[in-house]
Amino acid sequence: MTSNRSFRLNLSWLLFLWALLFLPFFIRSNYVISVMLMVAIFGVLSISMGLLLGQAGMFSLAHPTWFGMGAYIAAILSVRGLTSPIGSILIAALCVALLSWLIGAPVLRLRGFYLANATFAIIIIAQIAAAQLSKLTGGHEGLLGIPYLTIGGFVFKKDLHFYYLSWALCIGCFWFCSNLMDSRLGRAIRSFHDNEPASSTLGVNIARYKLQIFVLTAVMASLSGSIFCFYLRFVTPESFGFPLLVELIMMVIIGGIESIRGALLGSFVVLWLTEFIHAYLGKILPVMTGEVDAIFFGLLIIVVLIFMPRGLIGWIELVLNFRRKRYGKS
C-alpha cells in the first residue's frame, strides 16, 4: 500500500512524462496546447484539494480563494510595477501562506460540514472583497494590463511556454504530494483521517498537522493562480467563486477522491469534457455560460457519486484487479 503511493519513476510514468514533453511536437494545434495547459493549472488545484478532502478528510472548500488570491496579489504587484513578475509570484505565495495560516488557525478548529460552511463563507467574502476594493483590484470590471511573465530574461508569451511552465508546476506538485503522503506528515494525516481520537492518543498533534497541510495546499493553489493570471493577463472576481468550486469538486469526485492520480485524471477529463460540451451543444443551446455547463456537470457529479463513489481511478483499478485475478498478469 505504502509503496503504491509514493512517486517513483517506473515505465508508465516515464511514458507519461515523455508524452507530455513531446505532445506539442506531434500535435501542432494551439487549441490542444491551450487546453492541456489549463489541465495542468487546474490539475495543481485539484491535486491539492483532493489531498485535503480525500487524504486528510478535511472538508475545506476555500481553494478557489487561495487560487484567486494568488492571481490577484501577483497581478496587482506586477501591474503597479512593484516587483518583477517572478518576484510577485513568490510574494503572492508568501502572502497566501500567511493568510491561510491566520485564517486556518481559528477555522480549522471546526469539523465536518461546519468547516465546510465556514470555508464556503470565506470564498464568498473574498469574492465580495475583490469586487468592493475596486481601487486596488479593479472591481467587477477586472484587472487589466498585467505584463508578460519573464524569468531571467526569458519572456513567456506563447501558449507553448506556459504549457511547459504549468506542467512543470503540476508534475512538481504531484511529486511533492505523493511523497508527502509517505512522510511523517503524510502518515499523521492518514491516521487522523481514519480516526482522530486514536491518532491523538498516539501523540499526533492533530491541530498542528491540519494547519500545516492546509497552508501547504493553499500555497500550491496560489502558485497555480499566479501562473493562471499571467497566462490570461486578466483577472475578475467572478473567476474565483462558486462555479470554480463546483468545477474543482467535480474534478476531485470524477477522478476519485481517494487518490492523487485521480485528481489529475479528473482535471483532464473535466476540462476536455467542457470543451466537447461547448463544441457540440453550443449550436443547440441559446446561452452558453458557466451555469449551463454546471447542469451537465451537476448531473455528472450525481451519477458518479451514486454509481461509482471511488471515481474513475477506482473503476480502473477494479478492472485491472479483475484482469490480474483472471489472467494472472499485471
Next chain:
Amino acid sequence: MTLLSQTIQYALSGVTIGSIYAIVGICWSTVFLISGVLNFTTGEFAMLGGMLTWAYANAGISLGLSAGLAIITSILVAALLERLVINPVRYPSETTYMLITIAAASVIKGAILLTYGTDARRIRPFLEIEPLNILGATLVPQVLVVLGVLVAVTLILWFFFNHTLFGKALRASSINQIGASLIGIEISRFRLFCFALAGALGAISGIVFAPISFTGYNLGFMAGVKGLVVAIVGGWTITGTVAAGLALGLVESFAAGYISTGWKDAIALFAMIVFLVLQTVDFSKRLRRRQP
C-alpha cells in the same frame, strides 16, 4: 428623510428580509435534523417559487392559482430530488450528501437559466393597497404579507412538531434514527416528507418575497447561504432560527444603510464564521484555569 424615519425604514426592510431568511433557515433545519442531509438546494427552492409563479402568471393564469401551482411544482421537484438523488446514494456520508446537493443545486439553477433566461423578473403584489406611511417611512403592504407568512409558518410548524403524532414521530427520528426505525418508523418515507415540506416552505418564501424585490435565476444562492447561516446560529431549532433570521436581517439592513451596501453579505458571513469558531472555544474551562 430624517434620521428617525430612515432608521424605521431600515428596520422595516431588515425585518422583511429577516423573515425570508428565517423561513429558508427553517427549511434547512427541518431537512437536516430529520435526515442528516445538509441540503444545499434549499435556496434554489426560494428561487423556484418566485420564478415559477412569474412563469405561470405570465402564461395567463391568475396570480393566486399560479402561486399554488408553483408551490406544487416545487414540492414535486423536491420529492424527485429525494427519490432520484438522495435515496440511491450507496455509501451515505455527510460529505457525499453535501457534494451531491451542491451538484443538484447547480442543475436546478442551470435549468431555470436555460428556460427563462437571465433577466430579473417581478410579480405583482398580492395586496393592492397604497403604501402606508409610518413616521416618514413607507411600508409596502407586501411586507405585511411576508410577516404574516412567517408567523403562520412558525405557528403551524410549532403545532405540527409538538402536538401531532406524525410531528412527534419526526422529532423522535431526528433524535435517534436507529431507535426510531426499530420502533417501526420508516425513516426513508420521513425523509421524503421533509424534503417536500422544505420545498414547499422554500417556494412560499420565494413567492411572498418576489413582489418586493426582483427575482432571477441567481437569487437562490445567496438566499440559501443566508438561510444556512441563520439555521446554524439558531441552533437548528425553529424559535432560534426565527430569532437569528430577524437579527441577521436587521444587522444586514443597518449595515447596508449606515456602512456599505456592497459589504453587507460579507458582514453576515463573517459573523457566521466568528460564531462557529467561538462555539468551539470552551470559555468556562479557560477562565477556571486562570484562577489559582
